[in-house]
Amino acid sequence: MNLLEYEAKALLSRYGIAKPIGALWPEIPDGVCEFFVKAQVPVGKRGKAGGVRYATVGDVEQIVEATVAQQFGGFAVEKIYVEERLEIAKELYLAVATEREMGCHTIIFSSEGGMDIEEVAEDRVLRVSIEPWLGFQPFHGVRLASFLGDAAAGQSLLRTAQALYSLAVDQDAVLVEINPLAVVEGGLVAAGAKVVLDDNARFRHSDWAGYALRGERSPLEESIAATGAVGVEVDPLGDVVAITSGAGLMMATLDLLISTDQKVRAIVDLGGTVLSGSDGLKGVLTAIASARPRVTFLNAFLQTAHCDDFARGLAEAHANCPLEGRIVVRLKGRNGEVGRQSLIHLGFELHEDLRPAIEAVSKHLG
Structure with missing residues (x-):
C-alpha cells in the first residue's frame, strides 16, 4: 500500500523525524513566502514529470490549478500538498x-x-x-x-x-x-x-484506517489486466512498450532492453491471449495505445500456437486499433516465415531472431 507523500511525512513526524512545514490545498503554510506545490499520487518520479513545482504566494493558485489538471504515471492527482521551500546545503x-x-x-x-x-x-x-x-x-x-x-x-x-x-x-x-x-x-x-x-x-494496524486502500496496479496495468494479459508499468517516462508471449520471455526481454539503456514504459505478457485471436490482441493494443509509446516491440516465440494464426490476429487487431510510432515484431516458431510474410504489408519491422530485434528498437529510440 503506497502512502501519499503528505501521509508518509505525517508518519515520519510521529517518529521524531523533522519535515518541512506543509498543508493540503486550499490551505497553505502560515508565515511562508516560497513553496513547492506537490501533486499527491501513489507513484514516484513526479519531479521530472512536472509534479513538483516552485511557487510564491502570488502564483501558487495558478500552479495548483495547472498541476491538478495533469496525470502522473497514469494516476489523476488526488490532492495537492503545499510545502515550504527549504534552504538546502x-x-x-x-x-x-x-x-x-x-x-x-x-x-x-x-x-x-x-x-x-x-x-x-x-x-x-x-x-x-x-x-x-x-x-x-x-x-x-x-x-x-x-x-x-x-x-x-x-x-x-x-x-x-x-x-x-x-x-x-x-x-x-x-x-x-x-x-x-x-x-x-x-x-x-x-x-x-x-x-x-x-x-x-492491515489486520493488526487499526491506525491504518485513514489510509485509502489504493490498488497495487496503475490504470494502465488495470486496463491490460482486463484483457486477460498481465502488464507491468516500469517507467512512466519510458518510450517503449514490449509485448511478449510468455512470462519467461517477458523477463528476458525487459533485461535486454534495460541492458541497452532503453526506458521501458511497460511490459506485457500476453498469456492466454496468444491463443485468443484478434479479440484478445485488439484489447491489448487498445490498452497500450493510451501510453502512446514511440516504439512498440512485440516479441513472440510460439511453440504451441502457430505463427501464421497469431500474425493474422495481430493484423486484424492492428486494423481496428492502429498504434502510433514504430512497431518492431520478432516472430519465431511454427510457421514463422509464413507469419512474418503476412505482416510485411503493414510496415512492421520484422525479425526472426531476438538480438537484431532489440537492436532495431534501440535504433528507433536513438
Missing part, C-alpha cells in the same frame, strides 16, 4: 527496505540524494543489513556517519536512521524512503518521503 538519501531473501531489513544510504538517485555510482551507496534479533545498534549508526564523512551531521543521521528503522518495523513497512534527506541549518529534514506498507499486515 546538501541532499542525502536514506531508506529502510525489506530484504525478503535475507529475512531482514536493510538500511540504504547515499551522500548523493535527489531526483537522480538511480544514477548514483554503486560505490557511493552504503547498504547495512540489520539482524532482526539484534535491531538497530549504535555501531550501525557509526557506519553511516563514517560513510557520510561529516561529523557535524553524523549524530543527526544516526538518530534519523534509528527512527526510520523503528518506523519500518513497527508499521510493517516494505519500504521507507527519504529522498532527499536535506541538510539544512540546524540538522536534517525529510524533504521528500515515500512509504510502502505491507497490506497483509
Whole structure:
C-alpha cells in the first residue's frame, strides 16, 4: 500500500523525524513566502514529470490549478500538498527496505540524494543489513556517519536512521524512503518521503484506517489486466512498450532492453491471449495505445500456437486499433516465415531472431 507523500511525512513526524512545514490545498503554510506545490499520487518520479513545482504566494493558485489538471504515471492527482521551500546545503538519501531473501531489513544510504538517485555510482551507496534479533545498534549508526564523512551531521543521521528503522518495523513497512534527506541549518529534514506498507499486515494496524486502500496496479496495468494479459508499468517516462508471449520471455526481454539503456514504459505478457485471436490482441493494443509509446516491440516465440494464426490476429487487431510510432515484431516458431510474410504489408519491422530485434528498437529510440 503506497502512502501519499503528505501521509508518509505525517508518519515520519510521529517518529521524531523533522519535515518541512506543509498543508493540503486550499490551505497553505502560515508565515511562508516560497513553496513547492506537490501533486499527491501513489507513484514516484513526479519531479521530472512536472509534479513538483516552485511557487510564491502570488502564483501558487495558478500552479495548483495547472498541476491538478495533469496525470502522473497514469494516476489523476488526488490532492495537492503545499510545502515550504527549504534552504538546502546538501541532499542525502536514506531508506529502510525489506530484504525478503535475507529475512531482514536493510538500511540504504547515499551522500548523493535527489531526483537522480538511480544514477548514483554503486560505490557511493552504503547498504547495512540489520539482524532482526539484534535491531538497530549504535555501531550501525557509526557506519553511516563514517560513510557520510561529516561529523557535524553524523549524530543527526544516526538518530534519523534509528527512527526510520523503528518506523519500518513497527508499521510493517516494505519500504521507507527519504529522498532527499536535506541538510539544512540546524540538522536534517525529510524533504521528500515515500512509504510502502505491507497490506497483509492491515489486520493488526487499526491506525491504518485513514489510509485509502489504493490498488497495487496503475490504470494502465488495470486496463491490460482486463484483457486477460498481465502488464507491468516500469517507467512512466519510458518510450517503449514490449509485448511478449510468455512470462519467461517477458523477463528476458525487459533485461535486454534495460541492458541497452532503453526506458521501458511497460511490459506485457500476453498469456492466454496468444491463443485468443484478434479479440484478445485488439484489447491489448487498445490498452497500450493510451501510453502512446514511440516504439512498440512485440516479441513472440510460439511453440504451441502457430505463427501464421497469431500474425493474422495481430493484423486484424492492428486494423481496428492502429498504434502510433514504430512497431518492431520478432516472430519465431511454427510457421514463422509464413507469419512474418503476412505482416510485411503493414510496415512492421520484422525479425526472426531476438538480438537484431532489440537492436532495431534501440535504433528507433536513438
